[in-house]
Amino acid sequence: MSDTLAPSYDPASFESRLYAEWEDAGVFRARGEGKPYVVLLPPPNVTGTLHMGHAFQHTLQDALVRYHRMRGFDALWQMGTDHAGIATEMVVARNLGREGLTRDGLGRAGFIDKVWEWREQSGHTIERQMRRLGTSGDWSRSVFTMDPMAADAVVESFVRLHEEGLIYRGQRLVNWDPVLKTAISDLEVANEEEDGSLWSIAYPLSDGSGTLTVATTRPETMLGDTAVMVHPDDERYSHLIGKMVKLPLTDREIPVIADAYVDREFGTGVVKVTPAHDFNDYLVGQRHQLPLINIFTPDATTNDNVPEKYRALDRYVARKAVLADLEALGLLLETKPHKLQVPRGDRTGQVIEPYLTDQWFVKMDGLAKRGMELVEKGDVQFVPPNWINTYRHWMENIQDWCISRQLWWGHRIPAWYDADGNIYVGRDEADARARNKLGTNVLLRQDDDVLETWFSSQLWPISTMGWPDEAKMADLGFDRYVPSSVLVTGFDIIFFWVARMIMATDHFTGRVPFRDVYITGLVRDKDGQKMSKSKGNILDPIDIIDGISLESLVAKRTTGLMKPTDAPKIEKATRKEFPDGIVAHGADPLRFTMTALAGPGRDIKFDLGRAEGYKNFCNKLWNATRFVLMNTEGKTFDGAPQPVTDAEKWILARLSEVSAQAATHFAAYRFDLLAQALYEFAWNEFCDWFVELAKPALNGSDAAAADSTRHTLLHVLEALLRLLHPLVPFVTEELWRSVAPRLSIAASTISLQVYPEAQDFPRDATAEADVEWLKAMVSGLRRIRSELGVSPAKQIALLLQAGTAADRARIARFDAPLRFLNRIERIEWIDGEPPASAGGLVGELKLFVPLEGLVDLGAERTRLDKELKRVEGELAKSTNKLASETFVANAPAAVVEQERTRLAEWTAQRDALAAQRARLA
Template sequence: MLDKTFDPKSAEPRLYAAWENSGAFSPTDDPAAEPFSIVIPPPNVTGSLHIGHALNNTLQDVLIRFERMRGKAALWLPGTDHAGIATQMVVERQLAERGNRSRRDMGRDEFVAKVWEWKAESGGTIVNQLRRLGASCDWSRERFTLDEGLSAAVRKVFVQLHKEKLIYRDKRLVNWDPHFQTAISDLEVEAREVDGHYWHFAYPLEDGSGEIVVATTRPETMLGDTAVAVHPSDERYKALVGKAVRLPIVNRPIPIIADEYPDPEKGSGAVKITPAHDFNDFAVGKRHNLPMINLFDDFAKINDNAPPEYRGLDRFVARKKVIEQFEALGLLRGIEKTKHTVPHGDRSGVVVEPYLTDQWYVAADVLAKPAIKAVEAGDTVFVPKHWEKTYFEWMRNIQPWCVSRQLWWGHRIPAWYGPDGKAFVEETEAEALKKAEEHYGRPTPLKQDEDVLDTWFSSGLWPFSTMGWPEKTADLARFYPTHTLITGFDIIFFWVARMMMQGIHFTGEVPFKRVFINALVRDATGAKMSKSKGNVMDPLDLVDEFGADALRFTLTAMSGQARDIKLSKPRIEGYRNFGTKLWNATRFCQMNGCARAEGFDPAAVTAPLNRWIVGETQRTAAAVTTALAGCGFDEAANGLYRFIWNQFCDWYVELAKPLLTGDDAAAKAETQATAAWVLDVILTLLHPVMPFITEELWEQTADLGAARKHGGFLMTAPWPDLPENLVDPAADAEIGLIIETITEGRSVRQGLNVPPSAQPPLLVVEASGAQQAVLERSAALIGRLLRVSEVRVVDAAPAGAIPYVVAGATLALPVAEFIDIAAERARLGKEVANLAADIDRTAKKLANPDFVARAPEEVVEENRDRLADAQAARDKLQAALSRLEGV
């Protein structure tokens, strides 16, 4: 017999260990099985499980468990990313805390060895945390982006792209983090709104005839100005185009140019152009062949390109000095307070600078073309489809991809330089030395490039490098292209696009056939979770409190394609109660001798109740199968919830009690067998979402009948494929009439405050002969569940009876003797009026464009929810009030 409650703390680790040790996570060796593969978005090796990971990996696990049970060779390939800058930062901080030498004191080789030591001791924490969530990855195939096999793939790709002239060295602007002294990707830049100023500076015309006023939030960059730009249609400056101003402090002439970039309506309409320190200015500089003067060193201190008194100053010290000098020269025309966004390094927290450096670039525009065509042709589809638009916008406007990073931890760029600076790009140093000897005519020492590759470069190869490419492995032949990628919208460009570009270029095939973009998890009010707000929910804490199944079901049920997830503890607790409901229903079946008979045929049951539940089981199985196959995770979970809680646990179990306790032995045996069969199907359908409790119930209910033939885990049991002929419309009508009669009758009682002890008769005022027969035959059951004294057919309802209609039949409950009709009318009228007033206030607020535009997103969402709740409550009370009319 089952214990009274399910204990996740003891069951989850036991069950997971049993699954993993059995090899059940590996794909079947059956050559006839259809391959189905997913590669995990590799979390950073420094990472720990956050709620976004929990959502993303839960959905992947739901899908892989579903397809595994459908008999496919299901591979979920796991691994971690070396996370260059994040990992280097962790180890550097650890060294500092222990009082050890700095990275630069240690030197590259010793420092990298320390990082590998850290990785062996502390890296991969998140992998074990994924196990706690129930992730059924094939851990025997786990990969790391710095594995030798993957590193070999990275070197081959870099060298091939270089030989194809698709990787090249260039001097361009990058996002520069002065703390780490490296270029960083846009994804590693955090735009923060800060209080700042516009300083209005006057630049005197070279001929002494006047001045042009420009405004800037970064005064220090004016030391590197190489032009002043005005819009060609701006009449104020047409006569000045082609002339020059003398740049204050620096005291050199710079031209006045006409360009579409300046906005005549903004400020003075004239803008200073600093091509080496602003991305927009860089584009203007390219168009007009302007000099590009880099003002900073790697630490964002002023370099030798500035006047002597500025050299070596921190950029913000230099800013103050520039402002003071402009004021002293009488050229400061005003200071205007402003709020503006300033880029910061997401890990260093310092202000990021646009910085002109020599870096390695990929010609992304060339690689993007086939990747665009693949989505246009439907070779890869996005779910939801509207994310295709985002993908296309990014890909059609793609810029050269900077792939070099000034770090020590990562894939070292396979480029070696000769004494004259010539680069030899080869997969190994030996090959580079051979090429150098051919070039110079003698053996020549080379020096390897100091930089490493952007982590997105190696993770962009993930779907095929993890399967052994460039070797022609069995896994690559069987599981590439992968089927579905599940990921967040924020890395469509940074990761999805790069996998598409590189996958197609190097394998000739798309890396995945479908991309499912999961929602964002927010707090209960709809606010984005952040440490600063103190509203972060740790998934491991939630697993400890409620169990992994409850968290998984919550995330799955709320993962609708068009909305973010508003997560709250009460919601998770509710889904834990759902698991408890199923557990209790299973105990009930055990206690009532439910056992699946040998050779049980669900199509052969005769009792209407059993025919009804068999049909509902078939409908649910078909709907859940369709939903999961189409990534409709929330539809599947919510369909299961309705069926298990409402139809099976509430109605079937309740309506089956007379059959299970009655004297009809045949009906009893059939009901016991039917209940056992339905439970088997329920556990199977629910398993992908709630794997632990279902596996435990499967194991603990072997006594439901030897006919089940477990033969192993539930996770490897076959998925139900039930024929449509199990649905019986006649049984649906009969049981549907009973359920609606009780449900609507309860609603009448509740809405009118009829005391629970009151037992009026249920009057059948108008119904077909078949309906009358059903209601009379089920009178005892209806009497017990609706708390009525009898079911009686009448010609007309007496005064004081409240009518209601179900399935075309008119029924009535005479309740006048149990309630104060006038008081109830007054109460309901008052509550309806109060709700109407609340609805009016909230609707007006939401109709105000200013409120919707200015209020925080979570506040607007909260008001929308409040309006919907109030409208639903009003409608319910209004229906109750309407029933009292004429009484």
């Protein structure tokens, strides 16, 4: 361990080196001793790269893990990645295209081999980036959701749920991506407001008595209509309920039905019902036993269920044909612009079709009821607690869960079919045959579909711990580490992941997966806009850490846009915002920024300027450490300091107080308050005030006070580094390694040192009050210097008047520090009118700094006149407000009282300035 320190803060010179040393030394591994503290990493997609949301959540998780590790807990941060079925297939298929190969050309087995090759070569990017951020996870236990252990858990859960009658195969409406040709989850659908049209179409009544006008945004789907619908209380149409209409462009008749779902104010109050192509219509169809007519193929072209002239057309080509024929028949009554929410697949950008298809489903009612009970009785708690309302809403409105996907990459569904379509489920084909007593003469074909990734990730709390293999569970510490302590995740997956983990873990093990769920907001840009590729406002955390040139940043933001026409606009905005690119900040400033912005459950506006400010904070800490090392050269101390000076007693008391605050804020997940408390203590109280207050003792003639101050400087700095370590691990480690030897600490890393707690130093109220008085004196005199523009190096005289007996005693006691810290050549008590001077007030004590020889008196008179005019203007505003009966009568009491306080403050300032100006007359 070195006790030397580089001359400047350069994170690139030590961050990667330190991480490698931590990992090589096994610092992050769970130890199996002490009280367990477990955090489950939400497994990022194996295709992904670290984005700002990851950086935000991973920083908070890392802070919790490092904090508890330092407190002696058996800290386990469970690492891993998700196989990301759709995203991975797209990436690999795109790579194959560059080689002139195709997914279908390779076949299933060949394609899967290519996916594994890609994963080994490029699929670990995000894990490398997580290390760059400082993630202190137990990488030795990292799990990939396609690993054999995790895959076994997926198969076992499917088989058990099927045995219990909770998994079934059936035909239902799903979100369908016509490019990927698979069902996708609601979370993979982005609803975007777009310009569209609303078409009004006449549906003739079958009895020839007139028409009903239907408004629709998707006229092509009328070919699959099975009813038109009105509100049961709509008197305009009550006489038509039960009658039939002729469906235009077809030879079918469909009924007029009544349902309260209809919005009587929308359009004409008559709605077409297409149960096979609209989720709400599907539910209506179920209530009224309407037939389901699917009019599309998997790639969204029309099928044989439409009239022949419209078959084999792309859905939008079919739309044009339908509209043209309706117009020709005089049935297209109106076309008008209309804003509508368009569902697009987040991977392909294609409009999603509600599509009727055979899929595998999980029955959710009973599971959801139990999942709700566990949260309601507090076995799982949400932080902030209001998020339980979101959880409750999802659980009370739950639908059966579509778990199958028409992909090749993923956990293949463990079900087999015979020639007659009978289904046999088993852990493998042999098990399926054995369960159903099938001989080898019966040919079986395994289901081609895979399970959606949420099905496997719902098992994350237990599949990472070896379930269902009892030997692996014992080896990995299942009983010790389940449930985990806290899950840190975003509000957008409370249902898709959090709820499902609660239900699955309880169902299979009788345990909850975690005790707390800390819900974070989204990371937005500095203007509050959601970060997205299409907006061109994405920031890459690695670019903030290591820096990026302007040209590289422009290329990154404009490559692969869904709408290439957006590229010029994005390039222009990027060049304006980052004319010099992004300079390297290092990991610690980014982490501290994330922590400081982490208010409870709120979205955060990320401003790169904040990261720059916290880079300055790290630099301040670096320079303060250099000062301490320079002033303790050749010194070594043992144990706790025995303070001699009042300044030491004050800073030790503040250290104890801020240590208690840190414990409180960690317990409450108030990372923002934690960062604020540590920042204030580090920057203001230690780096500024204590370093300044230590200088008189270090430079004085009292050897005991000097040595005691050196010991206290080292002691408080070392504790401060430990306090900060969970938030800014790299800079604190690098600094600590230089500080620790001088306190006779032989350990190799700060990561395993004890986190500071409130100490038992006796509070010396007199010493603390004296130091606060001294700080006020120093601040007051520095303010006077600043206002006068007097150099800090120039000697001044200090004249004192009034004050209390305590003030006189303190002036005598702190004569030397005051002279040292303020460059005072003489201190004198005066009676009567002082000479031309600048003044200040500390309590009842009046301070005067004679101006002769310091400043241009004429310029000072001008400055005071200008300031006096400004203050009198503010005083007049407050006076007029309070003179207004309307303001006093109608404004909130707190506002009126605040204005009275302002009036008193402005009056005091006016009087002090007037007196000071009078002395210069």
